[in-house]
Amino acid sequence: MSDWAIAAAAERSVYVHIPFCHRQCPYCDFAVVDMSTDTSPVDRYVAAVEAEIGMAAPWGELHAVNLGGGTPSILAASQVERVVAALRRRFGLAAGAEVSIEANPEDVTLEYAEALVAAGVNRISLGVQSFDGAVLRYLGRAHTPDQAAAAVRNARAAGMRTVNLDLILGSPGESLDSWLNTVRTALLLGTEHLSAYALTVERGTSLSRSVTAGAAAPDPDDQADKYEALEEAAELEHYEVSNWAAPGHQCRYNLTTWSQGEYEAIGLGAHGHRNGARTRNYRRLDVYLDHVEAGRRPVQGSEAAGPWERERERVFLGLRVRAGVEAGSAGCALLDSAPGRRFLAAGVIELAGSTLVVTRPLLTDAVAREVLTLPEPT
Ligand code: SF4
Numbered sequence: 001m002s003d004w005a006i007a008a009a010a011e012r013s014v015y016v017h018i019p020f021c022h023r024q025c026p027y028c029d030f031a032v033v034d035m036s037t038d039t040s041p042v043d044r045y046v047a048a049v050e051a052e053i054g055m056a057a058p059w060g061e062l063h064a065v066n067l068g069g070g071t072p073s074i075l076a077a078s079q080v081e082r083v084v085a086a087l088r089r090r091f092g093l094a095a096g097a098e099v100s101i102e103a104n105p106e107d108v109t110l111e112y113a114e115a116l117v118a119a120g121v122n123r124i125s126l127g128v129q130s131f132d133g134a135v136l137r138y139l140g141r142a143h144t145p146d147q148a149a150a151a152v153r154n155a156r157a158a159g160m161r162t163v164n165l166d167l168i169l170g171s172p173g174e175s176l177d178s179w180l181n182t183v184r185t186a187l188l189l190g191t192e193h194l195s196a197y198a199l200t201v202e203r204g205t206s207l208s209r210s211v212t213a214g215a216a217a218p219d220p221d222d223q224a225d226k227y228e229a230l231e232e233a234a235e236l237e238h239y240e241v242s243n244w245a246a247p248g249h250q251c252r253y254n255l256t257t258w259s260q261g262e263y264e265a266i267g268l269g270a271h272g273h274r275n276g277a278r279t280r281n282y283r284r285l286d287v288y289l290d291h292v293e294a295g296r297r298p299v300q301g302s303e304a305a306g307p308w309e310r311e312r313e314r315v316f317l318g319l320r321v322r323a324g325v326e327a328g329s330a331g332c333a334l335l336d337s338a339p340g341r342r343f344l345a346a347g348v349i350e351l352a353g354s355t356l357v358v359t360r361p362l363l364t365d366a367v368a369r370e371v372l373t374l375p376e377p378t
Contacts, residue, residue: 003306005318005325008255011063014091016049016083017267018072019203019285022104024208026140027168029202031269032070038329039246042287045268048081048292052266053086055297057274059264064253071127073162075114083118084171091154098123098252100161105151106143112152112159114340123251124155125164125195133187135171139199145185152189162249169230170223171199173215179226183233192249196230197242198223198374231361241320241361258317260310268298277304308376314369315356319364324357332355333377338369 021028023036025115030165035038065087067080075083084099093099100123101116108126116124130136131145148165155163167187169179186194199218201208211217240258243251256263257273265272269283279302282288291298305313311330318325325331335351336341343349348360348366358364 005259005321007260008252009261011252012059012061012091012191012260012263013066013253013256013263014053014062014087015055015263015265015267015270015272016053016065016067016072016087017069017265017270017281018045018067018075019070019268020045021069021071022142023075023140024206026206027199027202030070030206033268033285035074036327042074043079044289045226045285045370046075046082048289049083049267050086051292051295052059053083054293055295056090056264059274061092062097063094063241064256065093065100067121069099069102070147071104071107072101073107076284077112077119080116080121082121086237088120100125100162100164100251100253102127102166103151105148106145108151108154110154110157113154115303117158117160122161122346124160124162125150125166125193126155127149128152128165128186129168130171130178131172131182132174135168135174135178135182136170138173139168149189152191156190159174162192164189164195164251165189165191167194167196167228169196170198170218174220174226176226178227178228178231183230187233187235190245192236193228193251194234195242196227196244198227228361238361239322241322241364242330255321257320258369260314260317276310277302312371312374316368319356319358319368319371322357322361324352324355327351327354327356327375330371330374332373334367334371337370339375343367343370 018041019033020035021032024032024034099121101121102125104127128148129139129141133145152163167182201211201217234244236246238244239250262273264274265279265281268280268285268288272279277301281298282300288298311328314328315325347361350357350359359365
């Protein structure tokens with residue numbers, strides 16, 4: 001395995017899903033509990049999360065914790081503290097462990113950020129998306145560019161070790177200048193980590209219905225131009241297809257998942273990977289709560305992949321990391337296949353020693369899709 005993968009695969013992580021959002025964003029197809037239409041008690045959910053953590057199999061000290069969603073910053077800081085404390089009790093946290101939370105900018109006051117740090121959180125991932133007010137309105141976000149900048153400053157002043165900004169590129173109506181201004185503003189604010197994803201139209205979303213009714217759709221060529229502009233402008237290391245970081249600020253939790261490492265899943269609909277098996281929790285809130293409150297783990301299913309599936313998955317995931325992935329048998333099978341030979345001839349992939357690298361990150365998904373269809377060598 002590559003050095004990064006050896007280190008990350010050995011780490012123990014936990015993902016905690018917080019499904020609540022103030023309201024569903026028009027482009028989002030995540031299974032969220034929309035608080036504008038469902039006033040489900042958040043505190044009852046937090047108690048269930050604490051109970052579920054208590055039921056998890058013992059493991060050893062954690063290297064990374066990720067509170068994702070949904071909108072975890074819907075939780076009061078005292079509720080976040082309860083979740084982190086339950087993880088400490090059950091597993092312990094290794095020295096220097098990454099404890100990360102996703103947050104909406106409008107939630108991150110200085111007081112809130114300080115309380116998160118006091119609870120043990122040291123990394124915050126802010127759903128900034130853009131520093132252009134018109135783009136934010138198009139995306140249905142509740143915050144303004146000024147609120148996003150204030151959230152970054154508050155997180156930094158509170159002592160967060162790493163501040164990540166999530167950005168969305170290529171919304172219809174976003175000019176290249178607007179996008180570059182978003183990137184430059186993020187860098188001027190001193191962020192140590194950027195994640196950037198192209199806007200996609202997911203089936204069943206309100207954005208999809210608008211596009212079907214004739215609204216402009218995102219343009220893949222425009223998105224490719226903006227991705228390349230980001231690559232040029234970002235003063236951070238481009239370490240994964242959609243992620244840039246200053247030295248020492250790569251996301252440990254994500255590196256674990258890309259290296260096929262193991263992580264415990266806690267919360268509604270959460271997916272985990274323990275003891276070689278992929279697990280998934282129930283996705284319906286009432287079913288999830290019924291299970292946990294009856295003292296049962298809310299796991300709906302668990303599948304252990306065979307050796308070839310695991311090998312394909314290892315390369316599929318590892319190709320996302322710019323340092324590349326040990327080719328192994330799935331990488332060699334790709335290089336022997338007709339699509340693999342075409343990618344190699346076009347310079348889209350290359351073999352550096354025994355490491356397989358995608359040289360054109362925008363084509364990573366196309367390469368990875370081929371890996372998943374490779375038949376087992378005979
Ligand atoms: S805040 Fe995030 S998770 Fe919630 S609806 Fe919007 S995009 Fe989806």
